Each structure stands twice: as C-alpha cells, then as structure tokens.
Amino acid sequence: MEATLLQPFLEKKHDESRQGEAFAPFQEDPIPYKKHFYIESYGCQMNFADSEIVASILKEAGFGATRNIEIADLILLNTCSIREKAEQTVRKRLTEFKKLKKAKPSTLVGVLGCMAARLKSRFLEEEKLVDLVVGPDAYRTLPQLISEADGGQRSVNVLLSREETYADIAPVRLNSNGISGFVSIMRGCNNMCSFCVVPFTRGRERSRAPQSIYDECQDLFREGFKEVTLLGQNVDSYHWMPDLSIEEKTGITKDHYNRQPVNFAQLLEIVALISPELRVRFSTSHPKDITDAVLHTIARHENICKYIHLPLQSGSTRVLQLMNRSYTREWYMAKVERIRELIPECGISSDIIAGFCTETEEEHQDTLSMMSLAKFDLSYMFFYSERPGTLAQRRYEDDIPLAVKKRRLQEIVDLQGRLSHESNKRDLGKSFKVLIEGNSKKSDQQWMGRTSQNKVIVFPKNEQQLQPGDYAWVQVKECTQATLIGSIL
Numbered sequence: 001m002e003a004t005l006l007q008p009f010l011e012k013k014h015d016e017s018r019q020g021e022a023f024a025p026f027q028e029d030p031i032p033y034k035k036h037f038y039i040e041s042y043g044c045q046m047n048f049a050d051s052e053i054v055a056s057i058l059k060e061a062g063f064g065a066t067r068n069i070e071i072a073d074l075i076l077l078n079t080c081s082i083r084e085k086a087e088q089t090v091r092k093r094l095t096e097f098k099k100l101k102k103a104k105p106s107t108l109v110g111v112l113g114c115m116a117a118r119l120k121s122r123f124l125e126e127e128k129l130v131d132l133v134v135g136p137d138a139y140r141t142l143p144q145l146i147s148e149a150d151g152g153q154r155s156v157n158v159l160l161s162r163e164e165t166y167a168d169i170a171p172v173r174l175n176s177n178g179i180s181g182f183v184s185i186m187r188g189c190n191n192m193c194s195f196c197v198v199p200f201t202r203g204r205e206r207s208r209a210p211q212s213i214y215d216e217c218q219d220l221f222r223e224g225f226k227e228v229t230l231l232g233q234n235v236d237s238y239h240w241m242p243d244l245s246i247e248e249k250t251g252i253t254k255d256h257y258n259r260q261p262v263n264f265a266q267l268l269e270i271v272a273l274i275s276p277e278l279r280v281r282f283s284t285s286h287p288k289d290i291t292d293a294v295l296h297t298i299a300r301h302e303n304i305c306k307y308i309h310l311p312l313q314s315g316s317t318r319v320l321q322l323m324n325r326s327y328t329r330e331w332y333m334a335k336v337e338r339i340r341e342l343i344p345e346c347g348i349s350s351d352i353i354a355g356f357c358t359e360t361e362e363e364h365q366d367t368l369s370m371m372s373l374a375k376f377d378l379s380y381m382f383f384y385s386e387r388p389g390t391l392a393q394r395r396y397e398d399d400i401p402l403a404v405k406k407r408r409l410q411e412i413v414d415l416q417g418r419l420s421h422e423s424n425k426r427d428l429g430k431s432f433k434v435l436i437e438g439n440s441k442k443s444d445q446q447w448m449g450r451t452s453q454n455k456v457i458v459f460p461k462n463e464q465q466l467q468p469g470d471y472a473w474v475q476v477k478e479c480t481q482a483t484l485i486g487s488i489l
C-alpha cells in the first residue's frame with residue numbers, strides 16, 4: 001500500500017461541509033481486509049460523524065476502508081437533503097458510478113443518510129443502480145442488508161428510531177487530522193422550522209448517555225486529540241434522563257453521570273473537565289434554547305471555545321414567524337447582547353437564508369441590518385430551496401424568483417465579507433492562544449491554526465520545535481477577510 005494513502009485526507013473538510021456539498025474520502029486502515037468499502041459524505045458535520053459510525057460497523061463485519069473506488073466491493077454515499085443542490089450533486093455522483101458498476105457488476109452501491117430517509121424505496125426504482133438504501137437510524141442493520149444485497153435482493157431500511165444514538169459504537173476516525181474530533185451527542189430534531197427537511201429525515205430528538213460521550217472524548221484525548229466538537233442538530237436541547245427503572249429492576253447501580261438528569265450546560269462542563277489541554281467546541285445552537293447556564297459554563301472554562309454558531313436565518317420578525325423559529329428580531333439581538341455581556345470575547349457566526357417565501361425587499365433589508373447589528377464574524381449563507389414535505393412547502397408559495405433570491409444572497413454574502421474583514425481588523429495587535437492544526441495551505445514554512453473564536457490564523461514557524469496539536473501564543477499583525485496573519489510571541 002502506498003504510504004500516501006495512510007495520510008489523513010482533506011483535513012478540515014468539515015468546515016466547508018457545513019455548507020452542504022463537500023465530500024470526503026478518508027484514511028485507510030493498514031489491516032488487510034478481504035472486502036473493502038468506499039464512502040463519500042455530503043452535508044453537515046453530523047453526517048461526517050455518522051460515516052465514522054458506519055465505518056466502525058462495517059469494520060466489525062469484515063470490511064476495510066479504501067480511498068480507491070476502483071477496488072471497492074461496496075460504494076456508499078452518505079447523503080444530504082437540506083437543499084435541492086445537495087441532492088443533485090448526489091444524483092450526478094450516482095450516474096458516475098454506472099461505469100464502475102458495468103465493469104464490476106458485483107460491486108454494491110448504497111445510499112445512506114437523509115436522501116435515503118426522504119426517498120426510501122423510491123430510490124431503488126428511480127436510480128436503478130442502487131442496491132441498498134439505509135436511513136440514519138438503521139446503520140446497525142447494514143451487515144444484514146449487505147448480505148441480502150449480495151444475494152441479489154435490493155434492500156431498504158429507513159426506519160427512524162426514538163432511541164438509537166449509537167452510543168456504544170466507537171467511531172473509526174476516517175477523515176481526521178488527529179487533532180480535532182467530532183462527537184455526536186444527540187440525534188434528530190424536534191423544532192420543525194418550516195423550511196427544514198431534517199425532522200423528517202432524522203426523526204425525533206434523543207440524547208446520548210453522558211458517560212458514553214465522556215468516554216469517547218477521553219479516548220480521543222488519550223489518542224492525542226486536542227479538540228472535540230460536540231455535535232447535534234440542536235445541542236441546547238440536549239437532555240439526558242436516566243432510565244432508573246433498569247436500576248430498580250436489576251439492582252445494578254450505574255455510575256454517577258448516568259443516574260442524574262444532565263442538561264447541555266452540565267455536559268459541556270463534564271467534557272471540559274477532562275483536561276484543560278482539550279479544547280471543547282459545540283454545534284449547533286438554537287437562539288431560543290441557549291441558556292445563561294451554558295453561557296456561564298463557557299465563560300468559566302478557558303478550554304471551552306469562545307465561539308457560538310447561532311443561526312439567525314432572517315432578520316425580519318414576520319419571516320421568522322413564517323419560518324417557525326419562535327423568536328423575534330429583538331429577542332435574537334438581546335441574546336447576542338447577553339452573549340457579549342457574559343463572554344465579551346466570544347465569536348458569533350450565523351446561518352442565513354435569502355428569499356424565503358413572501359420575503360419583501362424591506363424584509364431582506366432587515367436581514368442585512370440585523371447582520372450589521374449582530375456583527376457576525378462569519379455566516380453560512382444560502383438562498384431558500386423548497387424541500388418536499390416541509391411545512392413551508394405545504395403552507396406557502398415559493399414565490400421569490402430565482403434571480404431575486406440570488407441577488408439578495410449576493411448582497412448578504414458581500415455584507416458578510418465586509419463584516420468578517422472588520423471583525424478581523426478588530427483583532428489586529430491582539431494575541432491569541434492558537435491550536436496548531438498543520439502547515440498553512442500556502443507554505444510549509446508557516447503554521448495554520450485556530451483561535452478559540454474559531455478564526456483561522458497563519459504564522460511563520462520559528463526556532464521553537466512546535467508541531468500540530470501544540471498550542472502557541474500568536475500576535476495578529478495583518479489580516480484578510482478570511483484569515484488572520486500573525487507571529488509567535
């Protein structure tokens with residue numbers, strides 16, 4: 001096997017993946033396996049984390065990971081349904097597999113994730129070359145589905161679960177840089193934002209047992225990881241309720257954390273206490289749910305990163321109401337002010353949707369003014385894409401012409417560019433503790449790392465023998481819109 005195949009690939013693909021259309025081949029396992037699977041992931045960080053659970057299940061079933069699609073016995077696409085474009089990308093990819101399948105008909109092709117959950121068995125009918133369709137809560141059944149498919153049967157399992165959290169499965173880190181790990185703390189979403197397909201594809205909200213989260217984070221730290229990101233569609237509604245009836249019935253006493261109800265603020269603290277050397281991040285928060293207790297916890301622990309991703313979606317109260325976001329423009333702004341009061345140095349980023357149903361020019365201006373008021377450091381910006389089955393699709397007309405959506409989106413993108421640049425300029429002269437992730441893209445004479453606020457910073461290597469995973473104090477000397485440029489103190 002070539003040495004290069006063992007190197008981690010696409011180190012920070014996760015950040016770009018939040019925008020929906022990235023894919024990630026992965027690190028190979030040096031153990032010789034008889035059968036190999038190849039997996040590409042699209043969509044959010046949760047999906048990337050799920051692919052690592054899938055890899056673990058497949059490894060148990062005797063499949064090794066490969067980055068070489070040509071030798072794969074099983075090709076998997078872990079898909080995203082969040083916007084139409086994400087689905088189109090997957091469809092295009094599937095047609096590209098046709099040639100491969102022709103050359104080697106025994107290769108199985110499987111669709112996992114949100115598109116599988118949304119389209120169910122229709123996938124088998126529409127996309128003739130798909131052998132397996134497996135929803136986000138059905139990955140444990142993969143080995144069985146694969147053997148059915150091997151026997152010539154086309155297999156589907158898209159059942160959603162109220163309990164599945166894959167708590168006991170140790171993810172195989174596929175596309176990790178060995179420094180930042182992603183840990184899923186809950187699954188599903190109960191929010192029902194009217195634009196969003198996730199409640200339909202990922203089902204009801206459920207929280208994973210805190211002990212298993214703690215154990216996974218601790219294992220990562222022991223393996224040399226320096227940063228964990230706790231993942232959930234809505235982390236602030238994390239709520240673990242122990243099933244005390246098991247203890248009563250069996251007399252087996254569980255450890256402390258599994259006997260107390262645990263909320264997100266407490267979970268953050270539990271993870272932060274693993275080590276001051278381990279940075280803790282989390283994503284995504286819902287403005288209506290993030291509590292003062294969470295903010296105080298962030299403020300209290302140096303190693304909980306001072307960064308909150310707090311999707312605004314729209315700056316107009318009327319549009320927010322149509323989106324079923326349960327907050328107003330004023331309420332959101334008050335939340336931003338509260339964050340800045342309790343954590344003055346906190347970075348705040350947002351998701352914004354341009355051209356939601358019936359959005360007027362004035363309401364679009366409200367979004368722009370809100371972005372300036374909140375001074376977002378970064379935003380992920382999209383134009384509205386109607387998704388089948390969502391509340392918005394059923395209730396409202398998708399009446400903003402595409403050209404208008406795109407123009408509004410461009411105005412949002414341009415403004416965010418200026419806000420990000422201003423935010424970076426405010427950091428000139430300041431010093432930050434930076435976690436080094438690797439060489440900068442441009443030069444192996446420079447390090448690239450991140451500040452607690454999640455900003456990318458590059459700086460020349462000096463005579464200190466630093467390496468990826470080390471912390472360094474760096475002073476900001478210059479900046480662009482996207483990057484801080486500094487030097488080691």
Ligand code: 5AD
Pocket residue numbers: 082083195196197311313351352353382383384385386387
């Ligand atoms: N159209 C456009 N953007 C969407 N998002 C979710 N659903 C849609 C949609 N139908 C965006 C939201 C969300 C992010 C993950 O994707 O901004 O926060």
Ligand code: SF4
Pocket residue numbers: 042043044045046047079080081082113114197198201202
């Ligand atoms: Fe896409 Fe599903 Fe992730 Fe949402 S939850 S971003 S729909 S993969």
